[in-house]
Amino acid sequence: MLATALGSPAAFGQSQFAFVRGNAFEAKVKADGGTELLRLLVERLGGDADAPATAEVPDLTAAGPEGRAARTALALREATAAGGWALLDHPMLALEVAGSPAYLEPDAVVVHPDGTWTVVEIKSFPMIDSSADAAKVGAAARQSAVYVLALERIAAKTEGAEVAHRVLLVCPKDFSNLPTASVVDVRKQRAVTSRQLTRLTRVEDIAAALPEGTTFDPGCSPEELGTAVEAVPAAYAPECLAACELAFHCRSKARAEGAVESLGRSVRGELGGLTTVAGVLAAAAGKEGDPADPTVAALRRAAALRAEALAGVEGGVPCR
Template identity: 55%
Template sequence: MTETAPDLDRLRGGAPPRNHDARTIAALTANPGCARRGVMDAAGVDKDAVARHLGFPAPFGQSQFAITRGNAFEAQVKADGCAELLTLLRDRLGLAVAEAAYDDLEVVAGNEGRELRHARTRRLLARALETGEGTLFDHPLLRLEIGGRLAYLEPDVIAFQVEGRLHVIEVKSFAVVDGQAEPEQVAAAARQSAVYVLALRRLAAELGHDPGRVSHEVFLVCPENFSNRPTATPLDVRPQLAVLERQLARLTRVDTILEALPEDLCFEPGDALADSVRAVEARYAPECIAGCEMAFFCRDEARACGATGTLGRGVRDDLGGIDTAGTALALADGSLSPSDDLAETAAQLRTAARLRDEALAAARGGAA
C-alpha cells in the first residue's frame, strides 16, 4: 500500500491534489463499484473542475448564505481557544474538563503542506494517547485507506481528549429547536463523524494504542432555538461505523483498475479530457446526482448508450450482467441469444415479456 504514488499524481497533470472530506468518502462508499470515481478520488482529481470543463457542472454544496452563517457560528464557538465550547462540554454535558490546551493543526509554521500537517497531527495525538497531554486538536489532518491507497482526509472537526479517550466534535450550523434537529441533517452529520472516528481509530492502532481509545460517542455542536447560542448533543455513531467499514472493504481496489488503464491517461483540462474520463468505467445510477460532481456527465453518457443504471440501482442489480436496455429488450423478445451466464436472466426476461403481453392483451380485450 502506498500513499500518493507517482502513477496517481500523473493522472492530475500539474494540478495539486484535492483532499478527501467526509462527504466525499460517504459518497464514494455509496457507489463502491464505480471505477471512475475510485480512480479520480484516489488521485485527488478536482472532479468539480473536470465536470465544468466538460460542460456538465453539478450544482453542489451549500448556498453562500449558509456557508457564511456556518463559518460565523464556527468562529464564535472556537473563539479564544474554544472558550465557549469548553463551557458547554463542562456545564451542559458534565464532562470533567480540567485545564484545557488548544492546538490548531491547520497550518504548521506557516506551511499548509499536507505531509507536514499530517506528521504534526500524528505527533500530537501520539503524545495525547501516551501522556494525556493536550485537550482540543483543531483541524487534524488524517489519513484513511481508500480502495487500497492512503488518502488524506481533511476534517473540519476537533479531536477532544477527556479522561484518556478521544472524541470527535463536529460543529454544524443547522439549528436544534426544542432539543430536536432535522433527522436528515443529524444522520448526515453522524455519517461524516463516523468517517473521522474510523480514521482516528486507525491512527491510534498505527501508533500502537487500542483503537477503542477513540470513542464512538461524538459531540454535535449546533445553534440552539434560532439563536447563536451553541448546544452540544452526544451522538452514538456505532451503526454508521459498521456500515462504513463494510462499504470501504467492498471498494474496488484502485491498483487493479489502474493496471487496465492506458499509461498516458491524464485528467488535465484539454481536448482529450472527455476521452480520458470515458476510458475509466463508470457505474451511473440516479443516486449519483446527490453525491458526485461527475453525475451530469455520467448520466448523459449512460443515457446515450441506454445503460440499465439510468433506471436505478435496483433495476441494474436485477438485470445483473446486462449493461444496456437494448440488450435486455433483445433478450426478452428472443432476437438475441444469451451467453451461458445470462441464460437464467434471459429466461426471466422472456417470462416477464410474455406476462406483459398477456396483461396488455387482456386490458385491450376488456376495453373493447
C-alpha cells in the first residue's frame, strides 16, 4: 500500500494462472491426508521407517495470526507427545524480528514419531532430471531457514522435540504435474539468518530516531510519504526487488543518485571507496582517483582493454 501511495507499486505476485496452477499442485501433493507427501519424505530422508499409511492432520483454525500461532504450538506439542506421524497443513509460526512479532506460514511441517519436526516447502518450479533452478532453490532454502528458526523457539519448550535442519522441497517432476522431492540442507542459511536477526535494529529504536510526527499512513500525500520514507536510511540492492514492496521506489532513488548499490552488492563490494557511477567512470577515464588505489588501477586497465578491443573491431582486426 505504501509503495502504491508513493507512486511506485510493487510488481509482486504471481500471474493468476501461475497462482491457480501452484495451488492445484499443492492440493495434489497434500491429497489423501498427505499420503504422497509422507511417502516422498520417508523416501528422500532415508532411514528405516516405512512410509505411514496415515498421519494425524490437526485442525489449526483459530482467530487471528496470534491465535493460529498458539494453536500451532499446541498441535506440535501434542503430536510430539503422541509419538506418531502428524502433518500440520499451513501452520502459523511466530518469530521476533527487530523486536516485533512476525507471523510465518510454511506450506507444511511434519512431526515424526521420534519427535523430529521437518519443514516442507512446496514450489511450482520444475525439478528436471532431479535438479531445479539453483537461484530458486537458494531462495526456498533461505525461506525455510526462517521457518526452522521459528520452530526452534517452540521446540525449546517441547520435551523430546528436535527441528531438522534438512527440509523437504517438493516440486513438479520434469514437465509433468507429478510431485518429486529433494532434501535441502539449510544449516548455512539458518546460521546467516540467525546472525542477521540478532543484528537488526529494533523497530522502536528506528521509530525513536524519526522526526516528531512522521507517519507512513498511505492516506497521506505522496510528497509527505516521500519525506517520511527519506527519513529512514536505506541501502538498496537489486536483491530488494524479490523481497520488498518499496524496491521500485528505492531503485529509482538509487539510480537518480547514481549510487553503485543499484548495480548489485557484489559490484558495490568490488568498487571499494567509489560510491557513485559518475565517480567510477571518472576514475576509469583517469580524471579522478588515486592511481595507487587497486580499484582505480583495475578500472583504468579495464577501460584501456575495452578501448583496445573497440579499436580492433573498428579497424577490422578480429577480437580474441
